Amino acid sequence: MEAAVIYAREHGNLRVPFTYRVPAGQDAAAEGWPASLANFPLGQWTADARRFYARSDMDQDRAMQLEKLGMIWSHFDVAWEEGLTAAFFFFFFFFFFFFVDGPRRRATSLLRWTPRTRATGSGSG
Template identity: 35%
Template sequence: MVAKFIKFRVVEPEKQDWIRGYEAAARYQKREGDLEVPYEHLEGAYPLGRWLSDQRRALRAGQMDGKRAKDLETLGIVWDTADAQFAENLAAARAYFAEAGTLAAPRHATALDKPVGQWLTNIRKADGLGEDPVRAERRAEQLTAVDKEWNPAVLGWSVDWQRHHVVLKALLDDGALQASCPG
């Protein structure tokens, strides 16, 4: 922190807002261990969540100095929060699939403390994987790698039908139905 202080205040003087934002981010990161800051979060009186959002926007627009980007990366900023959130939810979907054998989860289903059922319901909607077609295709491929039938509507049937199909298949695979059926 001392080296950063000297760098910002003596060697490379910066705008006061940048310094306040960076220092607030450093305090948050030291206390929380990450920079996953909600947009509305205030660090003291400083609007840190909004400031970080502004920094992401500046980077995307090509308006951020490379040193600033590097300094924020050192603190652990996540530049694309949508992809980071998708990755967390995808991990929860994998955990759910490992247990249930399907991604046809009911809305109330959770995995890894994430509302995976509601998330899957949302991403099955139009533009649920994002408006960018390249990003949406990449996300669909990641979901298909977990469960090729993750979006039953595309295949022509409902999520409810998919759930029943998975249960029936499991019963057949286990031989439970064959053992209970007469001769």
């Protein structure tokens, strides 16, 4: 659990890749990892925690602790939500800029905005 707390503090959630291991040596000390956790397979540990949670083999206290750390119980659900959000913003962009704002006026300003944005590297144009 200590490794999960440190990982969540550094990354803001427990979206740990399956192959992730706690760093060892100089890198670990610089990032704040204790030597006792060196090479701990945190990715496998979180995958096991997801499996126990899905089978209802995890006690409620542990599940609540992991949820507070930002545990992702289902990557499929997260991918669905992210895809749905992207689709919503695509629809909003397409609908607003091409129907509400008028196709001719928007196309002209978009043609002016694109080269400026590319040249400056920002989206404020």
